Ligand code: TXA
């Protein structure tokens with residue numbers, strides 16, 4: 644089906660905002676709406692309606708083995724989606740919800756198989772964005788929402804990014820302004836003996852460890868998964884966040900990087916560097932923000948990857964922050980955008 648896709652702001656008193664109520668009607672009727680969250684924009688549908696959720700996979704071109712996150716607005720919506728809420732999960736929810744943390748729990752049969760991609764587990768998150776929360780409440784249903792990009796493209800952090808990817812494919816995009824966090828939520832597997840981070844985000848392993856005492860990092864965060872082997876989070880197997888340009892992560896002292904980049908000058912060759920490095924970068928460059936501010940890098944990263952495409956970049960050398968705090972999430976997205984190609988000089 645083809646639509647004239649509308650992009651509408653949500654203004655004033657959220658609970659009664661006409662555009663928000665319209666989005667709620669579309670969702671209740673089994674339709675799709677792109678919505679703002681504090682991490683990235685989501686492509687939402689009724690999580691309990693298999694047919695509605697199937698449209699998400701069709702529209703995004705998403706592989707059927709990649710499960711969706713179910714979004715809720717209140718704590719009492721959690722239990723019916725899961726096979727049980729442990730004391731540890733309650734503790735996490737109290738500390739980090741609403742916010743950029745997704746927990747993987749034993750699933751209940753209320754969540755269609757398709758949403759769980761056939762797994763026994765379900766991923767749930769309570770977003771903090773006021774528009775997302777008001778919408779879930781107004782619709783009165785939990786919302787399945789992957790990032791609102793076409794599969795393989797960088798996640799959208801503005802309504803304009805959603806329009807770029809989804810124009811004609813869905814009836815409505817709610818504009819809630821640019822996303823504050825900029826990278827997708829932390830995905831934490833709570834079904835094993837030790838909580839395990841499957842995808843790093845703004846809720847860092849340090850923060851989770853401080854709450855639960857113990858936390859593991861899934862090996863797939865750092866390394867290219869075996870295409871045939873098992874993975875804890877199916878999303879880790881697929882190519883992600885890729886601009887059209889080939890991306891290479893560039894590590895080393897800036898002085899050495901400069902010599903390296905000087906020799907790489909050429910048509911369509913760009914650099915993605917820290918703000919301090921823009922002044923003497925030998926290549927045309929976009930800035931990730933000050934080197935020490937990983938939150939700033941997270942906020943702009945996906946928009947920059949899209950901008951490099953617009954500029955016609957063919958090859959991009961990207962600097963990557965250290966792995967402390969949110970830096971882990973940023974470096975994880977960058978190494979994936981680079982298809983695990985890195986050069987150390
Ligand atoms: O911040 C976010 O999480 C955004 C916003 C819209 O909420 N959503 C998002 O969804 O990033 P998506 O579909 O792009 O990423 C969901 C990730 C995938 O890596 C998927 O494999 C993983 O969560 N996931 C979902 N259900 C899972 C499950 N039952 N077990 C393991 N991983 C799961």
Ligand code: MG
Pocket residue numbers: 789790798
């Ligand atoms: Mg995604």
